[in-house]
Amino acid sequence: MIPALLELRGIQKIFPGCIANDDIDLTIAPGEIHALLGENGAGKSTLVKMIYGVLRPDQGEILWRGKSVQIDNPASARALGIGMVFQHFSLFESMTTLENVALALPAQNLDLLRAQLEKTANEYGLKLHPDRYVYDLSMGERQRIEIVRCLLQDPKLIILDEPTSVLTPQESDVLFETLRKLVSEGRSILYISHKLEEVRALCGQATILRGGKRVDNCVPAKETAQSLAEKMIGRRVEPLQNRETSILNQKRLIVSDLSKHSDELHGTDIQDVTFTVHAGEILGIAGIAGNGQTELMAALTGETGPPQSGSIEIETQDVTAMTPMDRRQLGAVFVPEERIGQAAVSNLSLVQNSFLTAGKRMGFVSAGIIDWSAVGAYTGHILDRFDVRATGQNALASSLSGGNLQKFIVGREILQAPQLIVVSQPTWGVDAGAAAAIHEQIQELVANGAGALVISQDLDEIFSLCDRIAVISQGRLSTPRPAAEITTEAVGLLMGASNHASGDVLANA
């Protein structure tokens, strides 16, 4: 019998206050794509960090090709033949592809490396231009650099952390072909993802973690996405109910020819963005991260000042020059992408965080003095109604899990009974149970006549939640189309489209 490529036995890792990994076994055979599934906080990244030598297990054994090994640091992991592509790329934006690759490898002749890079890239169908600067590249292209960089070290095991979260569906298909080719050469892949359909199509084996423990081992192809999700969460998941849509004529948000420069170096300027959100409607904006979503959100909240041109109307009032608070007074609420540090302050209590955006609109201030008991009652209401698990109203925001904090933030905005809600990445990194709850709350709000704008990178979310869909790419927005009339493929093409092509793709969709 051929020994397993990698075997983990009884791995345990304890952090102050939590057992991140508890007695975990994992076996990866040569030539296998092995999925590592689990909700956020299930212990996936801790486990992977131990395999890659970033952390060391407190207990347990790691066997590489049947021999017990100690992996002290990423360099020794690479020496064994373990490579990793992280979810957040470690690339220097102001350097070229070739330079970035050279930096990660032992010093060598650049011309030789260029030839090697081009050879490897061609072999695996990874299109790359060695001399282009990284800031100019799409997320998919950046990922290819990371993969090629990893492959140049001839790894036997490649760890991929949520590789498709930054890709269009078409780019994902290309990636899968590359992965299958790698596996056919006898390499193995440890594939971390929460996209269950993807895992079912790609992976031969799956290990499922929940709460730091290994709860199951299965063959994903023999499961359904529903059954995999239930193993991850540990209880039944109700699929999102289709709701009756009744889009009203009343306009909640009108954005016309909006152009705004980004505050950030290498940020994306938004250009000539036009759309309308009606009462009773959820408009979805799909797109890969970094295509102007953050800038669009900031322009809508007003937090980065007035735009260069164009106008924004909330409840048919021109708010283009208004402050964030004045916009909220008109009945708009916002849930930005960054939960900690933007939507909520980590070292403040939940009560204080309630006051942060609800204070003025809910009338918690009179003559400059805050009525903290009223804010407390409001906070209690949020915790009850949105099932936020916290030790109480005075718990610090930092003590909540990602999903609970997001439920709190969405709850804080929805309880203000807004006419318009603008949400960015509503369920990013949120467990399935909380995600379903957040979706329901948005739907209920809209059923009662509000309008919603949902900006999300998650196409499943966009398609299951939204009535109309538009795509943002390089700061430009496609014309919104009814969800029923547009396919995932068409949206995928728009997500990857350059400025000029977007109109044509839609015409052919």
Place this chain on the structure above:
Amino acid sequence: MPLEMSLLTLEARATPSVSAAWLSPLLALTLTAITGAAIFLIMGKSPGIALYIYFVEPLTSWSGLSEVLVKAGPLILIGVGLSIGFRAGIWNIGAEGQFIAGALLGSAPAIFFYESVNPLILPLMMLLGILGGMGWAAIPAILKTRFNANEILVSLMLVYVAELLLIHLVQGPWRNPQGWGFPGTRMFPDAALLPVFFAGYRIHLGTIIAIVVPLLVWFALAKTQFGFQIKVFGSAPLAARHAGIGEKRMIWVTLMIGGGLAGLAGVIEASSTIGQLVPKISPGYGFTAIIVAFLGRLHPVGALLAGIAIAVTYIGGEGAQISAGLPKAVTGLFQGIILFYLLAFDLLTRYRLTRITISKNAT
């Protein structure tokens, strides 16, 4: 052969403890006393007696206590103002300059109407003192909001401008014509002096103001929307921006409060213990108040307690010069040591020292 190397590194603590945050000033004071004892020993003085003179003797008599409170007054007022700015992440280091500017503008009525008996002169002086400090702090505020100039540098450099302006005025245009050529203004009229309450003790109305202001500020920070905004602005600027708390407004307001309170402290000092303007009206209150603000955990009531603690070292230092023949520099030394220990403990409440072993495979 693998090489093993052992390194010390700082690791962030998951939850910095609140009690440790308040324990660190107490520990800092204790260690300062121990270090001080060692220094006295090296200087050939009896550590027990020297420490007694420094830290205990000022508190053993009514006149000592009165002197401590009088000295604490300006430290508390400035420290409270700085605490608000520091909480918001606005680093006003030039309170010394704002103190002098407040003393200058606030003293103007007493100098130009040196025979006045009008009781309104005193409120007018206090008001002008506040405006003087605000005006001096407005310069870094304008430069920061308009040109993003660093307020640390601008406010600090303006200290020297204020000092030179004071020296110029008391030696030139504002010099007392009957002062035998000594630099210094006329003595203020009685109407322009803050009332004292107990004969023989120097505690005055300004001291009372310095005790009341921290309590008012405490209330304002805890209960008002403004206090909340300061907290948010200081700990999460992006959240503040998202919630519509304007950055420019916060810069202006915090610098105005810090400058205004420093200016008030300046005019109080001129119209109480000194009674005129002289070339040197501050033994570095504006700088020492930075220590007061941090020792008081950027909390107004903390600044009140810390101001008193630091004042003890000033009074104790004076006593030590007289009775133990110790140099005046020891006072500054103590204040420096306190800040040093305080910052060290603050670091250790947020991080822990851990030893890591790095093994390197020799190739």
